[in-house]
Amino acid sequence: MPQFQYKGRSRQGEAMRGRLEAENEDQVAEQLFNSGITPIEIQRIEEEKEKSESPRWRTYLRGVSLDELIMLARQFHTLLRSGVPILKGLTSLIQTTRNPLLKEALQQVMTDLQSGIDLGSALARHPRLFSPLFISIVRVGENTGRLDEAFLQLAAYLEMEKTTRDHVVQALRYPMTVLAVILVAVVILNIKVIPQFASAFAKFNAELPLYTQLLMAFSAFFVAWWRELAIVVIAAALGIRFWTHTEQGDYLWSKWKLRLPLAGGIIQRAVLGRFCRSFSISIRAGVPLVQSLTTISNVVDNGFVGARILNMRDGIERGESVFRTATATGLFTPLVLQMIAIGEETGALDDLLMETAEHYEREVSYDLKRLSDTIEPVIIITLGVLVLMLALGIFLPMWELSSAAGR
Numbered sequence: 001m002p003q004f005q006y007k008g009r010s011r012q013g014e015a016m017r018g019r020l021e022a023e024n025e026d027q028v029a030e031q032l033f034n035s036g037i038t039p040i041e042i043q044r045i046e047e048e049k050e051k052s053e054s055p056r057w058r059t060y061l062r063g064v065s066l067d068e069l070i071m072l073a074r075q076f077h078t079l080l081r082s083g084v085p086i087l088k089g090l091t092s093l094i095q096t097t098r099n100p101l102l103k104e105a106l107q108q109v110m111t112d113l114q115s116g117i118d119l120g121s122a123l124a125r126h127p128r129l130f131s132p133l134f135i136s137i138v139r140v141g142e143n144t145g146r147l148d149e150a151f152l153q154l155a156a157y158l159e160m161e162k163t164t165r166d167h168v169v170q171a172l173r174y175p176m177t178v179l180a181v182i183l184v185a186v187v188i189l190n191i192k193v194i195p196q197f198a199s200a201f202a203k204f205n206a207e208l209p210l211y212t213q214l215l216m217a218f219s220a221f222f223v224a225w226w227r228e229l230a231i232v233v234i235a236a237a238l239g240i241r242f243w244t245h246t247e248q249g250d251y252l253w254s255k256w257k258l259r260l261p262l263a264g265g266i267i268q269r270a271v272l273g274r275f276c277r278s279f280s281i282s283i284r285a286g287v288p289l290v291q292s293l294t295t296i297s298n299v300v301d302n303g304f305v306g307a308r309i310l311n312m313r314d315g316i317e318r319g320e321s322v323f324r325t326a327t328a329t330g331l332f333t334p335l336v337l338q339m340i341a342i343g344e345e346t347g348a349l350d351d352l353l354m355e356t357a358e359h360y361e362r363e364v365s366y367d368l369k370r371l372s373d374t375i376e377p378v379i380i381i382t383l384g385v386l387v388l389m390l391a392l393g394i395f396l397p398m399w400e401l402s403s404a405a406g407r
Contacts, residue, residue, distance in 0.1 A: 003045045004028045008037040018116025064102050064129050066162040072102070073155035080148035087113060105129050118142055133157075133278055133299045136292075140285040153281050160277065164270060164364065171368040175375040182382060189390070191226070194219035197394050208397055215393035250303035258304065262374055266367045271302045272331060273360030275309065280353035289316050305331065322349065335359075 006028060007017045022028045025042045032039045072093065079089035090110045097103040105126045112122035120139030123130045134154055141150025198216045201208055208216075222229070243249035258268045278299050282292035293313035297306040308329040315325035323341040326332055332340070336356050343352030 005043050005045050006032060006037075006039055007041040008032055008039045010037055064099055066158055066165070068097075068099055068102055069129075069134075070155055070158045070162065072097075073151045073158060077148050077151040077155060080151065086119065086147075102129065119147070131299055132295045133282070136287055136295045137281065137285050140282075140287050144286055146285075150285055153285060157277060157281055160361065161274070164273075164361065167365055167368045168270075171371040174372055175379060178379050182386065186386070190219045190222040194394065195223060197398070201397065209392075212393045212397050215389070247303075251307060254302040254304040254306075257302070262371065266364055266371070267302075268305075268331075269360045269367070270364045271300050271305050272336075273357045273364060275300050275305065276336075276353045276357035276360065280350045280357060283350040283353070289313075289322070 004022060004025065005017070007015070009015060022031065025044070028042050029039050075093055075096075076089065079092070080086065084092075087110060090106060090113070094103055094106045094110065097106060108125070109119070109122040112125065113119060118139070120135055120142055123138055124135045137150045137154055138147070141147035194216060198219070201212075201216075244253045258264050258271075260267070275296060278296045279292060282296065283289075287295070290313055293309050293316065297309040297313070300306055300309065308331055311329060312322070312325040315328065316322065322344055323337060326340050327337055336359075339352045339356050340349070343349035
């Protein structure tokens with residue numbers, strides 16, 4: 001949204017100046033008149049890159065963790081609940097914040113507040129740090145005078161998000177470590193081990209099995225072209241990353257992730273749990289349904305599900321019920337749809353959505369605990385195939401040559 005710089009006079013004749021976000025000059029003038037300020041000059045500020053985005057290397061190197069955002073939300077809640085003015089509370093937070101990126105952002109937020117910008121708009125100028133849901137809940141808390149409760153809800157939401165991520169990392173740590181070890185072992189075998197056997201077999205001038213010849217040919221190709229192969233792999237990874245950041249690529253990649261053999265169902269339930277919890281928090285905070293769904297479509301972190309949520313928003317704009325639009329997406333189970341229908345009829349949609357989110361989160365937690373047990377046989381089979389390949393390609397010809405030499 002464009003920003004405008006204004007100069008005006010208060011009812012007492014005091015000179016006032018600051019910045020506001022609005023669609024045009026007329027909306028700025030209307031906001032000023034409603035605040036008791038008579039505008040003298042309104043000038044649009046040319047768009048420029050946010051100062052918070054300038055030190056990108058710092059953002060990529062460290063960024064702001066979920067733990068720090070949770071602590072920030074809880075500190076805001078405590079300060080506001082204690083009756084501390086928001087500018088004074090921000091001063092205390094800046095002094096106690098250790099993350100330089102977050103401290104810089106809070107300093108800019110305080111500067112914006114002093115110039116007349118509301119807290120939600122000030123936070124929105126730092127999209128790398130604060131999600132659309134975070135900003136929407138803060139804005140609703142400001143409009144309803146319940147900003148302390150808004151930060152408490154955000155802290156609870158972020159804590160649940162962190163718990164889910166920790167479970168995913170814990171479940172994938174063992175299989176990813178084993179797969180990394182297997183990859184390193186394959187590279188070492190092709191560079192160091194197999195060429196040694198190839199030179200030994202060449203001395204005997206014996207006819208080797210076809211499988212052994214293929215294995216040694218692949219090793220020779222890998223040794224000769226490993227730099228080019230590394231470049232191709234890196235280029236492919238960068239190309240896929242760029243493609244998944246396009247609108248169509250993100251949609252197709254997100255759709256494919258939901259169909260993965262082992263993790264697809266877990267990812268889908270985790271995304272739907274995030275949707276239900278975010279939707280419940282938005283309704284409790286008083287965010288309109290259409291605005292909530294627009295915001296949540298960017299929060300679920302899945303382009304395919306986000307597009308379905310936008311379809312729900314369009315249906316609600318046409319006057320359809322939440323139950324009917326949720327049914328049309330094809331994402332929810334009959335049990336969840338029934339809970340949504342009951343919540344809509346009884347006016348307790350936020351409570352039942354929260355129960356639905358907890359239901360999904362329990363399933364995800366259970367599935368993540370079983371994921372390591374499910375992947376372990378796959379890893380064992382992979383190791384067995386690797387050993388079998390070495391036995392057939394390397395050790396079997398050695399045994400045959402040793403037997404021939406003995407005879």
